[in-house]
Structures are given as structure tokens and as C-alpha cells.
Amino acid sequence: MTFQSIIDEIDNNLKKILEGFSISNLNFSVEVAKPGFGDVSSNISFLLAKELKKSPKDIAQILSEKYSQCTSTLVLKSEAHPSGYLNFFADWTKLSELILSESYLDTYGDVDIGNNSNIIVEHTSVNPNKALHIGHIRNIVVGDIVSRILSKANYKVNVLNYIDDSGLQVADIIVGFKHLGFSEEPPNGKKFDHYCGDDVYVKTTQKYELDSTLEDVRKNTLKELEDGDSETAAFGDVITRKVLASQLETCWNLNVAYDCLNFESQIIRSGLWTKIFEKLKEMNLIEFENDGKNVGCWVIRGDGKEEDKVIVRSNGTATYIAKDIPYAAWKLGLLADPFYYQKYDSLQPNSKILWQTTLNDIDTVPQNFTAQKVVTVIDSRQERLQKIITTLMEKFNSIPNSYIHLGYESVTLSSETAKTLGLDTDGKQAQMSGRKGLYVSADSVCELLKQKIIEETKKRHPEMNDDEIEKIAQSVSIGTLRYEMIKQDLDKIITFDLAKSLSLEGDTAPYIQYAYARASRILEKSGDTPTINVDFSLLQEKSELELIKIVGLFNLQVRDAANNFSPKVISRYCHDLAVAFNSFYEHVKVLESDNDDLKSSRICLVNSFNLTLEKALGLLGIDAPHRM
RNA sequence: GGACACGUGGCUCAGCUUGGAUAGAGCAAGCGCUUGCGGAGUGCUAGGUCGUCGGUUCAAAUCCGAUCGUGCCCGCCA
Known part of the structure; x- marks a missing residue:
């Protein structure tokens, strides 16, 4: 058990005391105390003030006296603060033993929120016509870290990357290659995704403005691209896969891995759209316009003051958002799976198998990448479209919060x-x-x-x-x-x-990694194998107890991060751990102690810190180096 | 015009979901710390009417309303 143990103990005892007052359903808090106010605090007295017609201070006094009669294993004493808070002081010898012992387990920090259920996290999903830029990195890293946190919270996570290989952006580079004379081989061995983005895409776009006849070429190319049997489509496939391969190199270099690649071109050819279109009509979720500005289109009615959204154009083709509907429904397992799965050609650095969808049943292995819960990481500029999808999915499966749009703000340049x-x-x-x-x-x-x-x-x-x-x-x-x-x-x-x-100083990864490296050197130099068979009562310095406390908060932080899909919670926790260790390092000498027992206890703590920080950094996909 | 988000020291942010004690960090500034387990570190100083106004409450950075400022979205583009 961790710091949670003492919180639970206090919570239970306070509930028993309340029973004595014949009070139930009081939603009081029991939380980690602010520095200087003991170890655990409760606001219970404030909540009782009205009912008991006494001041919070007096109530805290009464409760504190009552509390001294409760059975305590981890609490040394309680104290009524003049402000009205009820503060508790831990029996650190016992609590240290609990926390440090558990921190040596591989499962330390695990929490059970997912109950081993499936969940999908989709992220990256960058158009395969250019190299990734710094804005894409935010998406990728957020998605990757959320998936790691959810795994720690006992979800079975599958990570998807959606490859939009059939849109106008792809047509643009094909125009460049086929009509504007760009070589298929990048000059000077330039990485293919950079070549396509920096040269072919940008320059082709510039030429559209100079030569208006190119607009027809562009439209025709797009049309050919969407006809799966055309030579243009085959060429587009070759090019986008080469770009994708380059992009994946960048992702892998960032410590990011996926479980399956989904190709938009295949979703279009699979006929999923037709099925979902029928379903939308059956359920009256879309309407055909007989007049007005959207005459001849199928639309989704706007919510409140919002405009209607066109799903199928008057010429019968589906719009951008329409293509996302079958994909979302497929992820939630609401449609029969039309795909087969084969292994992607290259291995991922973490040797996790990467699958890809295909429509041909050759060399395939059955897989299931659907889940009852789906997290889609997309820029919050797409919030309106994502909200439409979310609403539709709720109407399809009647399960609230099964489709979650995890939005984030963009990255701009200074x-x-x-x-x-x-x-x-x-x-x-x-x-x-x-x-x-x-x-x-x-x-x-x-x-x-x-x-x-x-x-x-x-x-x-x-x-x-x-x-x-x-x-x-x-x-x-x-x-x-x-x-x-x-x-x-x-x-x-x-x-x-x-x-x-x-910058590598202050609130940065190197600051945190440096604390790990320092701790590693202590362990290395000590020459001993750290063990939990030590005298925990010897750890009494303030900086020691503070470090133990923060180590003990790991699972509380994982729970918070998983519940809120919030990577930041873990980054702050890593920083807190490093700060606590640096303070410990400054105040306490581990290897220079004359007392061998004390030395062993401290080595146990240093190792506990290292194990915990390594796991926490692992959730962020950040390595913990022994030297730097 | 409508929708959403943000506004906390000079700068970048945490705290807000679940209201309570002394509003925390980092950068930048100033003064220190190496006969010492690694100075990518660390101690101290200075710097804040938590955008503004109002409401709820015994109690508001936190909840509610209004208002101002900033960003972003609002296409039969993707």
C-alpha cells in the first residue's frame, strides 16, 4: 500500500465518528496536507459547522479528541488547527515501511480504472504528403502518453494512426510529380517526407496561383485518385506509403509506437460509408433538403444556433466529416469489420508488432482493434466536427462518453x-x-x-x-x-x-533526468544491493520523509492522470519527485554516514526513488539515464 | 454576429473538476553555496488588488452572471 493507506484509515475512522453523531452522507475531504500542516488534512469541521451550530475550530477540537480513541495503525496523532482544519500526523516508521516496500514491486503505481477492458487511442493521423512539424509533435506525444497512462490504469490499449491518403493534399503532390516535373527521387538524399513537404507540396501550391489551368489538372487528379483502380491511385499509393515510412521514422525516434495503421482509401473502398449512410437515414439523423441554400444535400441539423452541416453534397459525394463517421463507428465496433490485417513491413524500435488494414485476404491474421471506449486526439480547432461525431455515436450505441475527443490547443511560432x-x-x-x-x-x-x-x-x-x-x-x-x-x-x-x-535548466526533462543520474551514481558507488530489509525508523530527517511521501503518492497521481486524460499530472509528479530528491541530496549524505544501518536505510530510499521515477518517466516515454 | 477556450509577479505556467489554512514553481534580476554521494544542482532576496464588476456563501483565484481583452472555429475545402 501507499500513502493512500493512511488516507483510507483516517477516512474510515472519521466516518465511524460521524456515526456517533448520527450523521451520514457527509462529503468531507481527506487529502494530502499542504506543507507545514501535518501529513493529512480534512475539511470535515467546516462541513459540520452549520449542523452542529459550533465553530469549525471547536468542532475540530472535539473530533480530534474523539479521534484519539480510534484504533490507529498509521496515524500518530491528530491536531485541531485554529483555522478549523483537522490535521493528522503519520507514524512514519510504519508508513515508510509500507511505501518503500511496495515501491520495489514492478506493479508499483498501478491502479484499476479500466477493469482490463479495451480502449482505443487514436493519434498522429498526419496527412501523408509532408514531414511532421512541431505542432504534430504535440498531438503525437499527448496521444502516446495518454495511451501509456491508460495501460497503467488497467486498460487494454490499442493505438491507431489514421492515414488520410486520399484527399486533396495528396492530389497536390501527385500533380507536382506527374505534371510539374518533380523527380521521384529527392535530391541529395533528402528525407522523402521533407522533400514532398518542403519542395513538391509548397512549390506546386505556389504554381496554382500563377497558372489557373492547373486547377482542372488538380480536380481530375483528385477524381482519379478516388477511383481505386486508376493508375493515379496506384501511383498515389506508392508515394503516400513512402512518405508514411519517413514519418514513422520520426515517430519512432520520439519513442512512439502504434498497433495499427488505418488507411482512409480503404475505408472509402470498403463500402462502410454506404452502410452508415443507410443507418443515418433510417435513424432520421440526417435530412434531405428540398429547398434553401443546401438544396439537394443531406444535412445534419445544427444544434441550437449552429448551422446545418452538409454530409452529402448535391452532386452525391460525401464531405470531409462524412468520411469520419464510418471510421468512428468502426472504432466503436458498431459495424461489421470489412478489413483484413497484415504486418507492416518494418519493425518498430520497441519490437511491438505494427498491423495495417488491407482489403485483400492474402497473408492476413485476424485482429480486433475495436473497443467500447475510443479516445481521439485531435487539435481543438476541430471541436465542432468532433462534437457532431460524438453526438452521432451516442445515438448509435446509447453509451455516454464512449467516443471521446481529446482536444488540445495548437503550437504557434514565436x-x-x-x-x-x-x-x-x-x-x-x-x-x-x-x-x-x-x-x-x-x-x-x-x-x-x-x-x-x-x-x-x-x-x-x-x-x-x-x-x-x-x-x-x-x-x-x-x-x-x-x-x-x-x-x-x-x-x-x-x-x-x-x-x-x-534550455536544459529548471522545469525541464534534463533537470529530472539529472536527479535520476545522481541517485544512480550513489547506488553504483555504494557497492551494495539495495534491500527493503532495513530499519525504517532511522529515516527521520525532514527531507527523507518528504521524499518518501512523494514516492508514496504515485498511484494517486496515476489515477488522477488517467481519469482526466492528463499527461501534465505525471510530468508534474516527476518534477516533484526530482525536487524532493535534490533537497534530500543537499541535506543528507548517504555514503558518508558512519552508521551502516542508517546507510542501508538511505540506500533503500534512494533506490525506491529511482525505481519510482523510472516508472513515472516511463509513462511520459522519457528514458532515465544512469549518466548524463 | 454566433460557439468554444484562455486571462494568476516582467515572462512562461501550476492551483480551479471536489470553495476553506500561508496563492506555488520555473525563467529573467540581485546576493550566496565546490577540502562535499556529479553545480544540467542548491540557499536566500525582491516581485502577485488571481482581467474588471456584481452575485451565492460563515468563507471565492476556485462556483454563478455580466463585462472587457486575446485566441480559435462557424465552407456543397480537407
């Missing part, structure tokens, strides 16, 4: 960084644009960070060989980037500044 890309924004931040070529690519940021960290590491370890430095720089650079993408709340815009992103 005016300084925009300027380095040739855009003067007059001091304002700038929205990125793939079409205009205004973006900072994920690969370039990773590389820049890595080079800086290689330098920093060399300074500190002149003797270290290049392989080891490279490995450390990889861990620290990816950690830094991932941490920056999730340390603030999802509803905050991230203004990305190239220069500031290279």
Missing part, C-alpha cells in the same frame, strides 16, 4: 522563430502552415537539441566514448522535447521558440 523562417509578424506569434512552408520540422528540432546535448555531455565527460554520448544525447533530447509538449495543460497554446527550446 515572432523571433518566425523571423528566422523569413516571416516578419510584427512581434506577434505566427500560426504554422504546411502549404506556405512556414513550419519548424520535428526532425530538425530533434537534431538541433541532440547536437546541443552532445556538446554539453562532452563538456562534463571528456573521457566518454562517442557511442555512449550519442545514446545519452538521444535520451535527453527526446525527453526534453516530449516534456515541453506536455508540461502545460492541453488548453494552453504553446508558443514554440527555437532558442528557448534548447
Whole structure:
């Protein structure tokens, strides 16, 4: 058990005391105390004040006296604070033993929210016509971390990546290759996704403005692309898969893995749309317009003041949002699965098998990637469309909250960084644009960070060989980037500044990783194998108890993060752990103690910290390096 | 015009879901800490009418309403 044990003990005892007053259903809190107010606090006296017609202070006094008669195993004493709070002090010898012992288990921090049920997390879903930029990284990292947290919370998680390989953006690069003379081979060995995005896509888009006859070429290309049997479609398939392969390299480099790739072109050809269209008509969720501005279209009625949304155009073709409806329904298992599954050609770095959908039953293995709960990570600019999908899904399966749109604010460029890309924004931040070529690519940021960290590491370890430095720089650079993408709340815009992103001090991943490296060196130098067979009563320093307390909060934090799909909760927890350790490190010497028993107890604590931090960082997809 | 989100020290953020004690961090600024388990660290100082107004409450950064500012969405584009 963890810190939760003492909270539970107090909660139970207080409930018993309330029974004595014949009071039930009082929703009082029992929570970790603020520093300086004991270990656990309750607001119970405030809630009783009206009923008992006494001041909170007096009630706290009475409760404190009553509490001293309760059976306590982990509570040393309770205290009525003049403010009215009821504060509790832990018997740290017992609590330390509980927390530290449990922290040595592999399952430490596990909570059961999912009850081993299936859940889908969809993220990334970047158009396969360009390289990933810094804005996509936020999506990818948020999705990846949410999936890791949900696994820890006892969900069976499948991660999907939706490949939109049939839209206008794809038609655009095909126009570039087929009609504007762009070579299929990138110059100077440039990565294929960068070549398509920086050169083919941007320049093709520019030419549309100069040559209006290209608009017809573009439309025809799109039409051919959507006809699955055409040569253009086959060519498009080759190109988008090459881009996808390049993009996946970037994702894998970020410590991200998937379970299945879903291709939009296959969803279109599978006939899922026809089925869902019929269902929508049957359930009267869409209506045919006989007059008005949307005459001849099938629409979803707007909610309240919102405009109606066209689902099928007057020419009979489906709109962008329409394509998302069958996909959402498929994810929730509301439609018979039309797909077969085969392994993707390349292996993922974590050696997890990556599947992909196919419509041909050759070399396939049955798989099930549906779930009763689906989390879709998409930019909050798509909130309106996602809300329509959410509402439809609820009407289909009558299960509330089964389709969850996890939105997040966008990443913009600082005016300084925009300027380095040739855009003067007059001091304002700038929205990125793939079409205009205004973006900072994920690969370039990773590389820049890595080079800086290689330098920093060399300074500190002149003797270290290049392989080891490279490995450390990889861990620290990816950690830094991932941490920056999730340390603030999802509803905050991230203004990305190239220069500031290279900072490695303060509230950053390197700060946290550094605490881990320090602890690792202590353990290494001690020469002992850490054990939990130690005298816990010897750990009495304030900084020791504070560290134990925070280690003991791990599962509470995982629960919070999982319930709220909030990666930030874990990043803050990692930071708290590191701060507590650094304070411990400053105040207490582990290896220099004359007392061998005390030394063993402290080594036990240092190892407990390391094990817990490693697991917590693992939830963030950040490595814990022994040296850096 | 309508919808949504955000507004907390000079800057970037936490705390708000579940109202209570002393509003916490980091960066930037200033002054310190190395005969010491790694200074990517650490101690201290300074800096806040929690956008504004009103309401609910014994109690509001937190809940409710209004208002101002900022961002974003509102296509038979994707």
C-alpha cells in the first residue's frame, strides 16, 4: 500500500465518528496536507459547522479528541488547527515501511480504472504528403502518453494512426510529380517526407496561383485518385506509403509506437460509408433538403444556433466529416469489420508488432482493434466536427462518453522563430502552415537539441566514448522535447521558440533526468544491493520523509492522470519527485554516514526513488539515464 | 454576429473538476553555496488588488452572471 493507506484509515475512522453523531452522507475531504500542516488534512469541521451550530475550530477540537480513541495503525496523532482544519500526523516508521516496500514491486503505481477492458487511442493521423512539424509533435506525444497512462490504469490499449491518403493534399503532390516535373527521387538524399513537404507540396501550391489551368489538372487528379483502380491511385499509393515510412521514422525516434495503421482509401473502398449512410437515414439523423441554400444535400441539423452541416453534397459525394463517421463507428465496433490485417513491413524500435488494414485476404491474421471506449486526439480547432461525431455515436450505441475527443490547443511560432523562417509578424506569434512552408520540422528540432546535448555531455565527460554520448544525447533530447509538449495543460497554446527550446535548466526533462543520474551514481558507488530489509525508523530527517511521501503518492497521481486524460499530472509528479530528491541530496549524505544501518536505510530510499521515477518517466516515454 | 477556450509577479505556467489554512514553481534580476554521494544542482532576496464588476456563501483565484481583452472555429475545402 501507499500513502493512500493512511488516507483510507483516517477516512474510515472519521466516518465511524460521524456515526456517533448520527450523521451520514457527509462529503468531507481527506487529502494530502499542504506543507507545514501535518501529513493529512480534512475539511470535515467546516462541513459540520452549520449542523452542529459550533465553530469549525471547536468542532475540530472535539473530533480530534474523539479521534484519539480510534484504533490507529498509521496515524500518530491528530491536531485541531485554529483555522478549523483537522490535521493528522503519520507514524512514519510504519508508513515508510509500507511505501518503500511496495515501491520495489514492478506493479508499483498501478491502479484499476479500466477493469482490463479495451480502449482505443487514436493519434498522429498526419496527412501523408509532408514531414511532421512541431505542432504534430504535440498531438503525437499527448496521444502516446495518454495511451501509456491508460495501460497503467488497467486498460487494454490499442493505438491507431489514421492515414488520410486520399484527399486533396495528396492530389497536390501527385500533380507536382506527374505534371510539374518533380523527380521521384529527392535530391541529395533528402528525407522523402521533407522533400514532398518542403519542395513538391509548397512549390506546386505556389504554381496554382500563377497558372489557373492547373486547377482542372488538380480536380481530375483528385477524381482519379478516388477511383481505386486508376493508375493515379496506384501511383498515389506508392508515394503516400513512402512518405508514411519517413514519418514513422520520426515517430519512432520520439519513442512512439502504434498497433495499427488505418488507411482512409480503404475505408472509402470498403463500402462502410454506404452502410452508415443507410443507418443515418433510417435513424432520421440526417435530412434531405428540398429547398434553401443546401438544396439537394443531406444535412445534419445544427444544434441550437449552429448551422446545418452538409454530409452529402448535391452532386452525391460525401464531405470531409462524412468520411469520419464510418471510421468512428468502426472504432466503436458498431459495424461489421470489412478489413483484413497484415504486418507492416518494418519493425518498430520497441519490437511491438505494427498491423495495417488491407482489403485483400492474402497473408492476413485476424485482429480486433475495436473497443467500447475510443479516445481521439485531435487539435481543438476541430471541436465542432468532433462534437457532431460524438453526438452521432451516442445515438448509435446509447453509451455516454464512449467516443471521446481529446482536444488540445495548437503550437504557434514565436515572432523571433518566425523571423528566422523569413516571416516578419510584427512581434506577434505566427500560426504554422504546411502549404506556405512556414513550419519548424520535428526532425530538425530533434537534431538541433541532440547536437546541443552532445556538446554539453562532452563538456562534463571528456573521457566518454562517442557511442555512449550519442545514446545519452538521444535520451535527453527526446525527453526534453516530449516534456515541453506536455508540461502545460492541453488548453494552453504553446508558443514554440527555437532558442528557448534548447534550455536544459529548471522545469525541464534534463533537470529530472539529472536527479535520476545522481541517485544512480550513489547506488553504483555504494557497492551494495539495495534491500527493503532495513530499519525504517532511522529515516527521520525532514527531507527523507518528504521524499518518501512523494514516492508514496504515485498511484494517486496515476489515477488522477488517467481519469482526466492528463499527461501534465505525471510530468508534474516527476518534477516533484526530482525536487524532493535534490533537497534530500543537499541535506543528507548517504555514503558518508558512519552508521551502516542508517546507510542501508538511505540506500533503500534512494533506490525506491529511482525505481519510482523510472516508472513515472516511463509513462511520459522519457528514458532515465544512469549518466548524463 | 454566433460557439468554444484562455486571462494568476516582467515572462512562461501550476492551483480551479471536489470553495476553506500561508496563492506555488520555473525563467529573467540581485546576493550566496565546490577540502562535499556529479553545480544540467542548491540557499536566500525582491516581485502577485488571481482581467474588471456584481452575485451565492460563515468563507471565492476556485462556483454563478455580466463585462472587457486575446485566441480559435462557424465552407456543397480537407
